[in-house]
Amino acid sequence: MAAILGGLPNSVLAFVYLVAGILFIQGLRDMTHPRTAPRGNLISAGGMALAVGITVLVTDILSPILLFAGLLVGAAVGVWLAVTVETTEMPQLVGLFNGFGGGASALVAGAELIDMFGTGAFQVGVTGSAAVAGIIGSVTFWGSMVAAGKLHGVVDDSAVRYTGEQAVKALFLVLAVLAGVHLVVRPNLFGSVPLAGWVPSYWLLVGAASILGVLLVMPIGGADMPVVIALLNSYSGLAAATTGFVLDNSVLIIAGTLVGASGLILTVIMCESMNRSLANVFFGGLGEVSDDDGEMEDIYEGNITTTSPEEVEMTLDVADRVVIVPGYGMAVAQAQHAVAELSELLDEQGVDVEFGIHPVAGRMPGHMNVLLAEADVPYEKLRDLEEINPTFSQTDVVLVIGANDVVNPSANTADSGPIAGMPVLNVGEARTVIVNKRSLSPGFSGVPNPLFAQDNTNMLFGDGKEMMQELVNTYKENH
Amino acid sequence: MTFVQNLTLFVLAAFVGYEIITKIPTNLHTPLMSGANAISGITLIGSVVVAGSGSTTLATTLGFLAVVMATVNVVGGYLVTNSMLDQFRSSDRRRD
Numbered sequence: 001m002a003a004i005l006g007g008l009p010n011s012v013l014a015f016v017y018l019v020a021g022i023l024f025i026q027g028l029r030d031m032t033h034p035r036t037a038p039r040g041n042l043i044s045a046g047g048m049a050l051a052v053g054i055t056v057l058v059t060d061i062l063s064p065i066l067l068f069a070g071l072l073v074g075a076a077v078g079v080w081l082a083v084t085v086e087t088t089e090m091p092q093l094v095g096l097f098n099g100f101g102g103g104a105s106a107l108v109a110g111a112e113l114i115d116m117f118g119t120g121a122f123q124v125g126v127t128g129s130a131a132v133a134g135i136i137g138s139v140t141f142w143g144s145m146v147a148a149g150k151l152h153g154v155v156d157d158s159a160v161r162y163t164g165e166q167a168v169k170a171l172f173l174v175l176a177v178l179a180g181v182h183l184v185v186r187p188n189l190f191g192s193v194p195l196a197g198w199v200p201s202y203w204l205l206v207g208a209a210s211i212l213g214v215l216l217v218m219p220i221g222g223a224d225m226p227v228v229i230a231l232l233n234s235y236s237g238l239a240a241a242t243t244g245f246v247l248d249n250s251v252l253i254i255a256g257t258l259v260g261a262s263g264l265i266l267t268v269i270m271c272e273s274m275n276r277s278l279a280n281v282f283f284g285g286l287g288e289v290s291d292d293d294g295e296m297e298d299i300y301e302g303n304i305t306t307t308s309p310e311e312v313e314m315t316l317d318v319a320d321r322v323v324i325v326p327g328y329g330m331a332v333a334q335a336q337h338a339v340a341e342l343s344e345l346l347d348e349q350g351v352d353v354e355f356g357i358h359p360v361a362g363r364m365p366g367h368m369n370v371l372l373a374e375a376d377v378p379y380e381k382l383r384d385l386e387e388i389n390p391t392f393s394q395t396d397v398v399l400v401i402g403a404n405d406v407v408n409p410s411a412n413t414a415d416s417g418p419i420a421g422m423p424v425l426n427v428g429e430a431r432t433v434i435v436n437k438r439s440l441s442p443g444f445s446g447v448p449n450p451l452f453a454q455d456n457t458n459m460l461f462g463d464g465k466e467m468m469q470e471l472v473n474t475y476k477e478n479h
Numbered sequence: 480m481t482f483v484q485n486l487t488l489f490v491l492a493a494f495v496g497y498e499i500i501t502k503i504p505t506n507l508h509t510p511l512m513s514g515a516n517a518i519s520g521i522t523l524i525g526s527v528v529v530a531g532s533g534s535t536t537l538a539t540t541l542g543f544l545a546v547v548m549a550t551v552n553v554v555g556g557y558l559v560t561n562s563m564l565d566q567f568r569s570s571d572r573r574r575d
Contacts, residue, residue, distance in 0.1 A: 021492075024518055024521075025495060025499065027514070027518075028496075028499050028500065028503075028511075028514075028515070028518075029499050031503050031507055031510065031511050031514060032499070032502045032503050032504070032507075033504075034506060034507060034564075034567040034568075034569070035569070037507055037510060037564045037567065038561065038564040038565065040514070041510070041514050041557065041560050041561050041564055042561075044514060044517070044518060044557070045517070045557045045561075048517070048518070048520070048521065048523075048553055048557070051521065051524055052523055052524060052527065052553075055524045055527050055528065056527055056531075059527060059528055059531045059532055060531070060532050061531035061532065062531060062532055062539075063530070063531065063539055064531070066530060066539065066543050067527065067530050067531045067543075067546065069543075070526075070530060070542075070543045070544075070546030070547045070550065071546060071550050073547050073550075074546060074547040074548065074549065074550020074551045074553075074554065075550050075551075075554045077547070077550075077551045077555070078550060078551040078552070078553065078554030078555030078556075078558065079554060079555070079558060081551070081555045081559075082554070082555045082558035082559045082562070083558070085559065090509065090513075090559070090563070093555075093559060094509070094512060094513050094516060094559075097513070097516050097517070097520075097551070097552050097555055097556050097559075098516055098519075100520075100548040100549065100551050100552040101516065101519040101520050101522060101548075101549065101552040102519075103545075103548050104520075104522045104523070104526055104544075104545040104546075104548040104549035104552065105522040105525070105545075107526070107541045107542070107544055107545035107548070108522055108525040108526050108529055108541075108542070108545045110541055111529035111530075111537075111538040111539075111541040111542045111545065112525070112529055112538075114535055114537055114538040114541070115529065115532075115534050115535070115538050125482035197535070197537075198537055229512070230512065233512050233515060233516055233519075236516060236519040237515065237518070237519045239519075239522070240519050240520075240521050240522040241489060241492075243522050243525050244485070244525075245482070245485050245489075246525075247525050247528065248485065249524060249525065250485075250488055251521060251524065252521055252522065252524060252525060253485055253488045253489050253492065254488060254492045255518050255519070255521040256519060256521060256522070257488075257489050257492035257493050257496060258492055258495070258496040258499075258515070258518060259496075259515045259516070259518050259519040260493070260496070261492075261493050261496025261497050261500055262496060262500045262511060262512070262515040263512070263515065265497065265500045265501060266500075266508060266511070266512060269508075357505070359505060364509060364512065365505075365508035365509060365511075365512055366505060366506065366507065366508030366509035366510070366511075366512070367509060369505065369506045369507075369508070369509065370509045370510075370563055370566075373563070373566040373567045373568075374566050376566075376568070378568060378569050379506050379567055379568070379569060380569055382506055384504075384505045
């Protein structure tokens with residue numbers, strides 16, 4: 001099938017790509033406010049439809065059935081995944097999509113190299129870009145598959161570490177880079193071994209980078225996933241941008257770079273929220289089982305006050321201001337609807353209710369916000385760390401639901417340790433703190449939490465959803 | 480275009496991205512990520528070109544796989560972002 005718009009001058013195509021690029025930028029600009037964000041998403045989707053549509057129209061399509069079959073299958077799978085996903089499964093779905101984008105970029109770069117081999121000429125700029133796209137794309141694909149697997153519970157989500165780990169990773173990185181060098185300076189590296197039509201050095205690179213992707217994410221534990229997901233998001237964009245260099249395509253470069261920047265900024269925010277460097281998240285050893293159980297029992301011994309939903313209800317009854325601090329435990333227990341109902345009941349009684357959200361609470365950037373939005377909590381009630389921290393001293397009751405490390409006061413005082421210096425929510429400054437947790441087990445960092453032993457802290461042990469539901473029921477009976 | 484012209488685009492886009500994305504509130508970080516993720520499916524354009532005009536069976540097959548993966552990314556990404564953003568509402572809208 002000849003191209004429908006085959007006679008279209010290249011400058012017109014480039015112009016349409018520019019328009020698509022502008023739509024992507026405007027779409028992201030609208031993401032700066034919840035009110036305009038849905039429109040932004042539509043504008044961005046419009047840019048995508050425009051860019052893909054014009055490409056289909058101007059390309060000489062040799063196998064139209066195959067192409068449209070691919071588009072149909074992809075669209076069907078995409079719709080199915082998007083429609084059937086539960087809000088609690090959102091982190092792994094975003095991870096999965098990241099991987100697909102990166103994987104597609106790696107395949108495109110490879111296919112383009114094979115095509116170029118047919119025509120003879122390889123340019124250094126092109127082969128070099130293809131090598132970068134291949135490495136980033138493969139790492140993104142396999143890294144995302146492991147991350148999504150960990151989040152979905154099909155891959156061990158603890159930090160899997162072994163001796164010689166860094167050396168093994170370095171080995172595969174070197175292998176991938178060497179294959180890339182061979183691709184670029186082909187004739188000279190291994191004597192005069194001729195390059196076969198399927199460009200083997202590229203696929204060697206892809207193989208090494210794939211293993212590297214798996215090895216990089218395997219040692220990272222569940223609670224560090226926000227950083228990993230954000231970084232892989234950045235990579236999927238960079239893979240697209242470098243593929244743009246291979247294909248000499250402006251909109252791929254613009255759009256890919258925007259995503260690369262977005263993911264990188266989120267990554268930096270996540271790291272800063274934990275006071276850790278990116279290198280520490282990837283190569284650090286946080287999440288290893290700590291063996292100082294004895295010390296932990298010491299600080300809790302005799303200092304733990306437990307409470308019941310009925311008592312909590314009475315405490316809430318006399319409160320003027322309540323702050324709810326959710327953590328990953330709320331997501332696991334799927335307690336967000338009960339929590340939202342409680343906040344609405346309090347709101348109706350004239351209590352000032354707000355939510356204090358730590359940037360790394362949950363398994364992806366903004367995880368708690370999405371869960372609470374799903375449960376219909378208005379976004380004006382959600383406050384981030386800087387906004388909420390100064391208000392704790394004027395707060396009557398703080399209700400911590402399934403959060404641990406992000407409310408650990410020892411982060412402010414400890415000189416060393418996994419969470420030293422991490423910005424935390426200073427909930428202990430409130431008059432009364434109620435912590436809902438299943439047990440006293442430490443959070444992901446393995447560090448005991450002195451908050452639980454504080455005089456003004458009451459522990460409400462039990463499943464988040466059940467406890468919140470009982471609290472809601474008790475509250476309703478008495479009002 | 481030359482490599483340097485492409486590099487120019489890359490650098491300018493990086494600055495634009497930085498300026499815009501640092502203004503996005505924490506509230507919207509998940510939709511931002513999934514929306515940006517859908518944008519990274521732009522690689523679909525490249526997939527269409529190689530799947531449609533690949534000169535060898537191998538290139539066409541790889542292109543086909545890339546089209547499927549990139550389309551999942553684009554379609555799924557925008558839909559998920561859309562349904563997520565639908566849930567973000569203010570108290571004014573909720574009382575309607």
